[in-house]
Amino acid sequence: MNVINIAHGAFIMLGAYISYWLFVGPMHLDPFLSIPLSMIVLFVLAYLIQRFIVNQVIRAPMLATFLLTFALSIVIANLAQVYWTSDIRSITTNYSGSSIEFGPITIPWIRLWTLIIAVALTFALQAFMTRSKIGRAIRATSMDVDAARLSGVSVAHIYALTLGIGGALAAAAGSLVSLSYAITPTMGDSFVVRAFVVSVLGGLGNVTGALIGGLVYGVIEAFGALFFGEGYKDVVALVVLLLVILFRPYGLVGRATA
Amino acid sequence: MSALSAEQTPVTSAISVRDVVVRFGGLTAVNGVTLSAAPGEILGLIGPNGAGKTTLLSVMSGTQRAAQGTVTVGDVDITHIPTYRIARLGVARTFQVVKPFANLTVRENVAVGALYGRHGTDRSSRAAFAAADMVLERVGLAPEARRQASELTLAGRKRLEIAKALATDPQVLLLDEVMAGLTPHETDRAMELLRGVNASGVTLVVVEHVMRAIMGISQRVAVLHQGRLIAQGLPQSVVADPLVIEAYLGTRYARNASHSDA
Amino acid sequence: MQPGRRFSYAVLALLALSALLPTHLNGNWVHVLTLFFMMSSLAQAWNLIGGFAGYPSFGNVTFFGTGAYACAYAMNALHWPFVSGLLLAIAVAALFAAVAGWPILRLRGHYFAIATLSIAIGTQAFVAELPPLGKGSGMTLPINSNFHFFYWLMLGILIASIVLTAAIAQTRFGYALVAIRENEEAATVLGINAATTKVLAWMLSAAITGAAGATYAYWTSFIDPPTVFDLNFNVLMIIMTLLGGAGSIVGPTIGSFILSAIGEYLGALSVSPWHSVVLGAIIVVIVIVLPRGLMPYLTGGIRAFNLNALRMQLRASRI
Numbered sequence: 001m002n003v004i005n006i007a008h009g010a011f012i013m014l015g016a017y018i019s020y021w022l023f024v025g026p027m028h029l030d031p032f033l034s035i036p037l038s039m040i041v042l043f044v045l046a047y048l049i050q051r052f053i054v055n056q057v058i059r060a061p062m063l064a065t066f067l068l069t070f071a072l073s074i075v076i077a078n079l080a081q082v083y084w085t086s087d088i089r090s091i092t093t094n095y096s097g098s099s100i101e102f103g104p105i106t107i108p109w110i111r112l113w114t115l116i117i118a119v120a121l122t123f124a125l126q127a128f129m130t131r132s133k134i135g136r137a138i139r140a141t142s143m144d145v146d147a148a149r150l151s152g153v154s155v156a157h158i159y160a161l162t163l164g165i166g167g168a169l170a171a172a173a174g175s176l177v178s179l180s181y182a183i184t185p186t187m188g189d190s191f192v193v194r195a196f197v198v199s200v201l202g203g204l205g206n207v208t209g210a211l212i213g214g215l216v217y218g219v220i221e222a223f224g225a226l227f228f229g230e231g232y233k234d235v236v237a238l239v240v241l242l243l244v245i246l247f248r249p250y251g252l253v254g255r256a257t258a
Numbered sequence: 259m260s261a262l263s264a265e266q267t268p269v270t271s272a273i274s275v276r277d278v279v280v281r282f283g284g285l286t287a288v289n290g291v292t293l294s295a296a297p298g299e300i301l302g303l304i305g306p307n308g309a310g311k312t313t314l315l316s317v318m319s320g321t322q323r324a325a326q327g328t329v330t331v332g333d334v335d336i337t338h339i340p341t342y343r344i345a346r347l348g349v350a351r352t353f354q355v356v357k358p359f360a361n362l363t364v365r366e367n368v369a370v371g372a373l374y375g376r377h378g379t380d381r382s383s384r385a386a387f388a389a390a391d392m393v394l395e396r397v398g399l400a401p402e403a404r405r406q407a408s409e410l411t412l413a414g415r416k417r418l419e420i421a422k423a424l425a426t427d428p429q430v431l432l433l434d435e436v437m438a439g440l441t442p443h444e445t446d447r448a449m450e451l452l453r454g455v456n457a458s459g460v461t462l463v464v465v466e467h468v469m470r471a472i473m474g475i476s477q478r479v480a481v482l483h484q485g486r487l488i489a490q491g492l493p494q495s496v497v498a499d500p501l502v503i504e505a506y507l508g509t510r511y512a513r514n515a516s517h518s519d520a
Numbered sequence: 521m522q523p524g525r526r527f528s529y530a531v532l533a534l535l536a537l538s539a540l541l542p543t544h545l546n547g548n549w550v551h552v553l554t555l556f557f558m559m560s561s562l563a564q565a566w567n568l569i570g571g572f573a574g575y576p577s578f579g580n581v582t583f584f585g586t587g588a589y590a591c592a593y594a595m596n597a598l599h600w601p602f603v604s605g606l607l608l609a610i611a612v613a614a615l616f617a618a619v620a621g622w623p624i625l626r627l628r629g630h631y632f633a634i635a636t637l638s639i640a641i642g643t644q645a646f647v648a649e650l651p652p653l654g655k656g657s658g659m660t661l662p663i664n665s666n667f668h669f670f671y672w673l674m675l676g677i678l679i680a681s682i683v684l685t686a687a688i689a690q691t692r693f694g695y696a697l698v699a700i701r702e703n704e705e706a707a708t709v710l711g712i713n714a715a716t717t718k719v720l721a722w723m724l725s726a727a728i729t730g731a732a733g734a735t736y737a738y739w740t741s742f743i744d745p746p747t748v749f750d751l752n753f754n755v756l757m758i759i760m761t762l763l764g765g766a767g768s769i770v771g772p773t774i775g776s777f778i779l780s781a782i783g784e785y786l787g788a789l790s791v792s793p794w795h796s797v798v799l800g801a802i803i804v805v806i807v808i809v810l811p812r813g814l815m816p817y818l819t820g821g822i823r824a825f826n827l828n829a830l831r832m833q834l835r836a837s838r839i
Binding site: 064068077159234242 | 626635638641642836838
């Protein structure tokens with residue numbers, strides 16, 4: 001949809017905090033189980049943000065949406081800091097340390113389930129985008145806003161829905177991540193950058209591409225850490241990003257449009 | 259269908275293309291076209307939609323690279339030269355969908371052409387602005403000089419497009435459907451302007467759909483159809499050429515036309 | 521640009537006059553103003569590539585950090601005097617822009633923004649790994665407590681950047697930049713060498729930014745990657761420029777003045793996170809309501825406020 005949402009990281013952070021508060025609160029809800037809840041909350045929030053704020057500048061030069069979402073991410077992250085303080089939090093469940101063994105390979109339970117759920121969500125999204133009426137409306141709108149409008153699509157609503165879905169997925173990511181990473185108001189920052197890298201690697205607008213991009217990126221980051229040392233892995237990843245942008249802007253698996 | 263081959267041309271052409279092929283993915287927009295415009299002539303370029311006329315102009319101006327073939331200006335091979343250098347050699351063009359510098363004034367728009375173009379770097383800013391003023395007079399836009407380019411009407415923008423190109427002091431001016439969307443009166447004024455430009459020694463290659471305009475100003479006309487050159491010659495003979503009629507209107511009309519000639 | 525020119529001269533005159541201030545102000549004010557001059561310079565520099573050429577760089581802070589580290593290295597490891605460190609900073613920053621600019625300035629829109637953002641993040645990560653540069657824990661510089669010196673230096677850099685902008689705006693080069701911004705293809709067919717022009721603009725932008733970085737390093741005597749490659753600087757540069765008026769001559773300084781003033785007021789009021797919340801809200805308002813920044817109102821007066829035009833422009837940019 002050509003909306004670069006910098007606040008994506010903030011959404012991830014919110015998802016993580018929702019899972020955290022549900023976990024330490026009276027309900028003691030397991031983070032995996034709180035995923036649907038965090039998804040719903042962020043869906044609504046993202047929808048409202050898009051509908052009433054970002055939609056105002058969609059047709060303005062791209063810089064406008066970039067800055068707007070950046071401003072929103074600042075606001076959200078700092079509000080979180082005001083209400084929840086910057087204290088680092090984490091979630092430890094009774095299965096946090098366990099792992100499963102496949103022959104010579106040991107995989108932590110949490111990581112395994114995170115992978116499974118992430119892949120499942122990706123395929124669900126892909127199916128939704130290609131098979132459902134709304135999914136088709138979204139794709140149509142992204143191709144030609146005016147034609148979509150003439151076909152009866154409520155464009156403002158569709159844009160809002162799209163960010164809503166994005167927000168929901170960010171929340172899911174946040175909930176999943178809350179089990180493995182430290183929870184702070186600014187945790188979103190490192191994820192946003194990675195999200196961009198992965199999206200560009202897979203081709204902007206390509207859902208399954210993002211999955212492949214994620215895998216490729218993960219491997220690159222791991223090998224980068226292996227060869228150059230832990231600190232350089234960000235550099236390696238960004239160099240890869242730059243190379244991809246320069247030479248294959250449609251991503252590793254994408255195809256040039258026209 | 260005769261086209262004078264480059265070897266037979268006694269005088270170097272102002273601009274010419276030779277065996278040019280342009281492909282967009284699987285589509286071959288221009289399929290082996292050889293065409294040249296003699297210095298000082300007005301060459302019309304017509305053909306049904308999608309024939310490759312704009313693409314050919316783009317190749318001539320350097321905004322599009324040919325997959326095969328050569329493009330020459332005078333005796334300089336410009337096939338692989340960057341666009342801006344082709345402009346500085348004296349090839350100017352207008353765009354079908356006009357590209358004004360919206361947030362600059364009309365005068366500034368034209369001045370950019372004068373500041374760069376063929377003599378741009380040889381003269382001072384003041385001289386360039388003076389040259390721009392003269393172009394504005396010539397084109398009839400002097401009254402609008404201080405207005406924002408975005409405030410002009412369509413006819414005004416088309417004239418601005420021409421003015422910008424003229425400000426570069428070109429030897430060859432490529433015009434892409436400048437008459438589209440103009441009223442008959444505006445078309446007449448445009449034709450008059452172009453004749454005046456040509457009279458001062460500029461070679462014109464004019465792509466048009468408005469028949470009246472093409473027939474009115476062209477000395478020679480070339481016809482493209484599906485990327486190929488199918489006819490070339492005097493306006494009247496090209497228009498009566500059965501191949502051309504067939505390209506525009508289909509075989510039935512072509513047959514009828516040759517019957518009615520007899 | 522005529523009415524704007526008088527305004528620009530007025531601003532320049534004010535700035536020149538403020539050179540007389542330091543002796544009459546307490547240390548805190550000197551500090552605040554020095555910072556203001558610095559941010560304004562960064563914004564003015566950004567304006568060259570973002571406002572004039574129309575290429576919004578989200579990585580200009582890279583040059584700030586590069587300049588800071590170049591100067592730190594020169595003074596700390598090579599024991600050069602500050603002037604040499606400053607010159608080195610300018611040279612390194614400009615060179616960086618030249619080398620990175622060739623490939624990156626070919627990109628448009630989103631891709632350009634992401635690419636420049638990546639350069640900023642990547643350079644920070646890279647610098648944090650280099651032992652000669654203190655690896656992550658930062659570098660120190662010789663201490664210089666003559667704070668008036670830094671006040672005047674930053675002021676000088678700011679005035680220089682404004683004068684440079686004004687000079688560019690009246691020449692062939694300036695017209696080439698705005699032509700590229702308005703319609704790059706049209707600019708090319710008129711004979712403008714877009715590639716070289718853009719890179720040159722970025723080099724100038726980087727030079728000013730690098731100079732500010734070097735001065736900052738010497739001023740604070742200690743730098744580390746998160747501070748001098750802080751992306752918030754970049755966002756501030758952009759917001760200040762947009763607020764004042766991108767593509768204008770002194771717009772960035774005006775925007776910087778307003779935002780700094782607000783920041784000071786809020787800082788005096790309360791705790792930091794609210795500060796950022798308000799800043800974020802301000803950005804939202806600016807982006808939606810002031811596409812050309814404040815410049816049209818500052819030069820045209822209240823007459824420039826046209827409710828209808830504003831409404832139409834809002835309608836044009838929304839879905």
